[in-house]
Amino acid sequence: MSCATQVMERGTSKDSAVAGRRPEWLRVKLPAGKTFRQVSDIIQTHSLNTVCAEARCPNMGECWSAGTATFMILGDVCTRSCGFCAIKTGRPVQGLDWDEPNRVAEAAKLMNLKHVVITSVNRDERKDGGAPIFAESIKRLREEIPGVTVEVLIPDFRGVWEALDYVIDAKPEVLNHNLETVPRLYRQVRPQARYERSLELLKICHDKGLRTKTGIMVGLGETPAEVFEVMDDIAEIGVDVMTIGQYMQPTKMHLDVQEWVHPDTFATYKEIGESKGIEHVESGPLVRSSYHAERHL
Numbered sequence: 001m002s003c004a005t006q007v008m009e010r011g012t013s014k015d016s017a018v019a020g021r022r023p024e025w026l027r028v029k030l031p032a033g034k035t036f037r038q039v040s041d042i043i044q045t046h047s048l049n050t051v052c053a054e055a056r057c058p059n060m061g062e063c064w065s066a067g068t069a070t071f072m073i074l075g076d077v078c079t080r081s082c083g084f085c086a087i088k089t090g091r092p093v094q095g096l097d098w099d100e101p102n103r104v105a106e107a108a109k110l111m112n113l114k115h116v117v118i119t120s121v122n123r124d125e126r127k128d129g130g131a132p133i134f135a136e137s138i139k140r141l142r143e144e145i146p147g148v149t150v151e152v153l154i155p156d157f158r159g160v161w162e163a164l165d166y167v168i169d170a171k172p173e174v175l176n177h178n179l180e181t182v183p184r185l186y187r188q189v190r191p192q193a194r195y196e197r198s199l200e201l202l203k204i205c206h207d208k209g210l211r212t213k214t215g216i217m218v219g220l221g222e223t224p225a226e227v228f229e230v231m232d233d234i235a236e237i238g239v240d241v242m243t244i245g246q247y248m249q250p251t252k253m254h255l256d257v258q259e260w261v262h263p264d265t266f267a268t269y270k271e272i273g274e275s276k277g278i279e280h281v282e283s284g285p286l287v288r289s290s291y292h293a294e295r296h297l
Helices: 003-010 034-045 060-065 100-110 131-144 161-170 183-189 195-207 224-236 263-275
Strands: 070-073 115-120 149-153 174-176 212-218 241-246 280-283
Touching: 070 100, 070 131, 100 115, 100 131, 115 131, 131 149, 131 161, 161 195, 183 224, 195 212, 195 224, 212 224, 224 241, 224 263, 241 263, 263 280
Parallel strands: 070 115, 115 149, 149 174, 174 212, 212 241, 241 280
Antiparallel strands: none
16 A cells, blocks of 8 residues: 555544544643743843744744744734634734844844744735845844854735745745645635745745745645645645644634644655655644754755
């Protein structure tokens, strides 16, 4: 039996444990330790946000204890209402914070980071989507930390490619934009986004010579065949890195978990994705967009 057949058969039935406790492979240690506290203090002192805390990432303890964090710029209020995300939704009341790139650079230097990941909320109320702050953050990081590498996890800027140009022209080492799920589930998972628009963004960035990356969650009701189709789509446009992780419901107000996907299935997804021509597939229950990001360079 082929790997693809095995994963398709496993994915056809809903795990009866979904309504109960998380399986053993999804249990993580509580955040602790000196380095964790230092990272927390630096972030608070510089009035910064992290996607680790705002999105309730299960790897926060591991990453912060190792001295790494993913900075979230453009505030902590998102103009979109995705069904999977714990970040606050609303209309931001403040404009762009032009000192934020300075604080990001200073915090990254204090944390001794050599690879920095920056993401953001969506700022759909702005024509530029806040893209100039991404560009300025990349610039300031390079000024403050010689030799630093930067990965940005960006929104789709509503398809306003003039805004995207701000980021492309800043030439981050990795350009990440997540597809998040399969096309059939977009209405429930990403109601204000479009799958084709996200693919177009990734293709534009690849064609401009950037190293591109995207990710999806599984366990939302997708089928393995649909995951394979997403792999085909991103391989066709030349995406270099793909991440695949288990969706975990942040609150009862968010989408239900439909399946706890077994680690063996994640291993098979990695094998199949790379066989389709994706250079690197990071696949596992606890994998998130910026998990072990420095390994993707």
